[in-house]
Amino acid sequence: MKKLRVAVLFGGRSGEHDVSLMSARSVLGALDPQRYEVIQIGVTLDGNWLTGANTLDAFDRKDFASLTSVIPPTEPAARQSLYIARSTKMGDKLETLSGVDVFFPVLHGPFGEDGTMQGLFELADAAYVGAGVAGSSVGMDKGIFKDVMRANGIPIVESMLILRTDLEKNMNAVIEKIEKMGEYPFFAKPANLGSSVGISKCNSRSDLSEGLMEAARFDRRLIVEKGARNAREIEVSVLGNEEPQASVCGEVLPSREFYSYESKYIDGTSGLLIPAQLPAEVSDKIREYAIRAYKAIDCAGMARADFFVDGKTNQIYLNELNTLPGFTSISMYPKLWQASGLTYPQLVDRLIGLALERKAQRDRTEHRRTM
Ligand SMILES: Nc1ncnc2c1ncn2[C@@H]1O[C@H](COP(=O)(O)OP(=O)(O)O)[C@@H](O)[C@H]1O
Ligand SMILES: [Mg+2]
Incomplete structure (x- = not known):
């Protein structure tokens, strides 16, 4: 062979x-x-x-x-x-x-x-391997991603898109508009980045102006969100092309105030709990949202869907889809599949198979009319 x-x-x-x-x-x-x-x-x-x-x-x-x-x-x-x-x-x-x-x-x-x-x-x-152009870019852009989720009836926290030029023109007007969304804390983020870079939790007006300036270093578009209350961080792995499947849910137990770059990669202190302790109807709902979100942005191959779940009310919010999630053998994405019965080497094989499948689909597509 x-x-x-x-x-x-x-x-x-x-x-x-x-x-x-x-x-x-x-x-x-x-x-x-x-x-x-x-x-x-x-x-x-x-x-x-x-x-x-x-x-x-x-x-x-x-x-x-x-x-x-x-x-x-x-x-x-x-x-x-x-x-x-x-x-x-x-x-x-x-x-x-x-x-x-x-x-x-x-x-x-x-x-x-x-x-x-x-x-x-x-x-x-x-x-x-993985999502195509649109799925990848929408997955990366927190502003557009949230609009697509809203259009698909998938719950997300309230948020607002802000341009760096808006900040430069009138910071106070921007802050007033944000404060109309509700109470502190807010999270300020660059629209396109990852691994928590440029993200601040803002507990006060002065935090917020600092957080906005910090996020503006990393993108010309920023997003400000209401903080999810009592937020547990629940993640689920999705695998497939046309008929994606969702794994069991896992929980991230951050060691710091939020899941920062340091806690993710530097001090390695965030723990993973698999499966997450959740009532069955909550984890089923999360897995359903994960698949709907995956399809909505036309993912392929894989994505990890990250949620906030209110520890008191079990209210679910989708935070983001990562189309190329951390993939070490101890990362959440493969570990969730392991817990769902798919070993790491089997997962890699499957992703390669899905890439070939997607290519075969693409090869059937005509790009112009031929006479
Ligand atoms: N609206 C929010 N409410 C509560 N916590 C948040 C919120 N947004 C972000 N966080 C915290 O910040 C972390 C990083 O934010 P996230 O949007 O996932 O950015 P990244 O793309 O860098 O992973 C989250 O894992 C969570 O701990
Ligand atoms: Mg994240």
């Missing part, structure tokens, strides 16, 4: 570069060498694509000397191909490494999870 050639991409330009390296190490470890021929491609913080022997180790050491440039394919004529530059001068000498069957972007955050990378794969007519 011919092995499937899988190009695993990791690193990337976002603040989650190092998290991506950790996720990729688990993915690479799970790809059965009997069935897959793996090409490792690292993307540097500057956006250069590099490959070579043990690319991931080189990225961990931040020592790129042994690696060569990869020029990503942009045209279907180069279908399933990579050009490998054998000299540092681009275009000097290119070799073609053909026959990439599937790209597996293990890239979190902007330029990996937000539709930009997915657009590149589409241009090249390549099969790839």
